[in-house]
Every structure is written in structure tokens, then in C-alpha cells.
Amino acid sequence: MKNSPPKISDYSLQYGTLQGLIAIAFSFMLFILDQHYQGGTAVNLVNLAIAISVIYLAQIAYKKKNEGYISLSESIKIGLGISLVSGILSILFFLLLSNVLDPEMMDKTLLLVEDRMIESNPKITQQEIDNIIEMTKKFSGPGTSSMFIIIFSLFFGFIISLITGLVIKKTKSE
Numbered sequence: 001m002k003n004s005p006p007k008i009s010d011y012s013l014q015y016g017t018l019q020g021l022i023a024i025a026f027s028f029m030l031f032i033l034d035q036h037y038q039g040g041t042a043v044n045l046v047n048l049a050i051a052i053s054v055i056y057l058a059q060i061a062y063k064k065k066n067e068g069y070i071s072l073s074e075s076i077k078i079g080l081g082i083s084l085v086s087g088i089l090s091i092l093f094f095l096l097l098s099n100v101l102d103p104e105m106m107d108k109t110l111l112l113v114e115d116r117m118i119e120s121n122p123k124i125t126q127q128e129i130d131n132i133i134e135m136t137k138k139f140s141g142p143g144t145s146s147m148f149i150i151i152f153s154l155f156f157g158f159i160i161s162l163i164t165g166l167v168i169k170k171t172k173s174e
Contacts, residue, residue, distance in 0.1 A: 012081020015058035020089030037109040079161020087153030
């Protein structure tokens with residue numbers, strides 16, 4: 001009797017929740033340190049490392065449970081599922097953070113953006129700064145922010161799961 005493959009949705013939900021909770025814990029730590037609106041390379045690298053680690057661990061766990069086999073498409077489905085669940089949890093935390101924990105977060109972010117623009121281009125006019133800030137405000141509402149969180153989460157989840165999937169894939173025909 002042949003065993004049926006494990007359900008990808010189980011791995012997506014379990015590991016997506018894990019990734020989301022780890023990312024939320026990291027974001028909450030940044031909030032406690034009052035660094036949550038600044039972003040930066042280090043923050044992005046930590047979030048990327050979290051995503052790579054969790055997706056890779058989920059793919060390995062699936063492969064083990066599936067008699068040592070995992071196809072590239074299964075790897076990608078697992079990664080996208082994890083990214084979707086994690087992205088939804090990230091949206092919920094973002095909404096809590098920006099509406100309850102730190103309602104002035106967007107104002108702080110815009111001031112930081114303005115300072116960085118002036119620092120990188122001292123010749124920028126106030127009118128140019130105001131135009132950029134107004135455009136940024138238009139794209140920073142909860143709906144738009146949520147959409148961007150999901151899009152970026154799925155995009156990077158796809159890239160990560162494609163790369164890790166290529167590394168660990170093993171089909172029965174190989």
C-alpha cells in the first residue's frame with residue numbers, strides 16, 4: 001500500500017505561523033527599542049534570514065515525511081503558503097502597531113524620510129520634499145500597506161522557495 005504525500009497546507013500553516021510569530025517578535029523588539037520605523041539593511045537582512053530559515057526547515061520537514069522526496073513545485077507551494085500566512089500575520093501586527101501601539105509611527109517615518117532626503121541631496125527644494133511626502137502619504141494607508149506587505153511577502157517567498165527548492169529537490173524519477 002502506497003502512502004499518500006503529506007498535505008502541503010499543514011506545513012504552510014504551521015511554518016507560516018512560526019515565521020509570522022518570529023517576525024512579529026523581532027518587530028516588537030524594534031518597537032521596544034523605538035527603532036520600528038527606521039528600517040534599514042540590518043533589519044531587512046534579519047527578516048530575510050528568518051524567511052529563508054523557516055521556509056528551508058519546512059521543506060526539509062516535508063521531504064522527510066514524504067519518504068525523502070520533494071519536487072520543485074511542492075517546494076514552491078510550501079514557500080508561498082508560508083509567505084502568505086506570515087504576511088497575513090504581519091499585516092495584523094502592522095495594523096496593531098500603527099493604530100494602537102504607536103499611532104504617530106507614520107509621522108515619525110515621514111520625518112525620517114525627509115531627513116534622509118535632505119542628507120542625500122542637500123540641494124533638494126522644500127517643494128520637492130513636500131511633493132514626495134504627499135505621494136508617500138497616498139501609498140501609506142492601511143489598505144495599500146497591506147497589499148504591499150502581501151505582494152513583497154509572496155515575491156520573496158517565491159524567490160526563496162525556488163532557490164531552496166532547487167537545492168533540496170529529489171523526485172522519485174531521479
